[in-house]
Amino acid sequence: MRSSLRIIKGEHLALKGIARVLKMEALVLERGGRVDAEILEDIAAYVTEFPMRFHHPKEERTLFATLSGRSPEADRLIVALTNQHEEESRLVAELAAAVRAYVADGDGGLVEVARRYARFLEEHIHMEDAQLFRLAEQLLPDAAWDAVDAAVARMDDPAAEAAEKAKFTRLHLRIMDAALPPLGG
Numbered sequence: 001m002r003s004s005l006r007i008i009k010g011e012h013l014a015l016k017g018i019a020r021v022l023k024m025e026a027l028v029l030e031r032g033g034r035v036d037a038e039i040l041e042d043i044a045a046y047v048t049e050f051p052m053r054f055h056h057p058k059e060e061r062t063l064f065a066t067l068s069g070r071s072p073e074a075d076r077l078i079v080a081l082t083n084q085h086e087e088e089s090r091l092v093a094e095l096a097a098a099v100r101a102y103v104a105d106g107d108g109g110l111v112e113v114a115r116r117y118a119r120f121l122e123e124h125i126h127m128e129d130a131q132l133f134r135l136a137e138q139l140l141p142d143a144a145w146d147a148v149d150a151a152v153a154r155m156d157d158p159a160a161e162a163a164e165k166a167k168f169t170r171l172h173l174r175i176m177d178a179a180l181p182p183l184g185g
């Protein structure tokens with residue numbers, strides 16, 4: 001697999017983990033349980049910044065830009081996915097507001113909002129992994145892939161942002177650790 005796709009797909013796995021935790025939390029709430037405010041706030045903090053700052057730019061400025069104009073299907077997918085990146089900002093703001101309301105008074109429509117964002121994430125990621133990336137593998141010549149790989153590698157570890165990126169990695173680990181305690185023991 002190309003190194004750019006390995007990096008982007010690794011971030012997809014992290015985001016799918018968040019979607020899974022959100023669906024679990026929604027189920028707990030629906031059954032009348034309480035969920036930990038700190039996990040919810042960590043999730044809201046993570047998705048408010050990580051996708052927009054680190055993930056979407058890697059896709060839009062490298063792969064989408066390089067693939068654009070190479071086939072009508074690629075162009076159609078790029079437009080749809082770029083619009084979904086915009087939509088994600090709205091869904092994340094809605095989630096953050098619902099989390100604040102839940103922490104303040106225990107409601108705020110969090111079940112529906114959490115499910116809506118989780119479903120969005122899963123569908124968006126599936127469209128990229130199963131459709132766009134597959135098409136890119138068919139359409140892009142090696143030289144174009146080399147340029148995409150180099151650009152994604154540059155964006156993945158800019159020294160100035162390394163500490164910031166590490167903050168999100170730690171936040172993600174904390175969410176997974178708190179939401180999915182180890183089995184057995």
Ligand SMILES: [Fe+2]
Binds near residue numbers: 059081085124
């Ligand atoms: Fe995306």
Ligand SMILES: [Fe+2]
Binds near residue numbers: 012055128
């Ligand atoms: Fe993505």
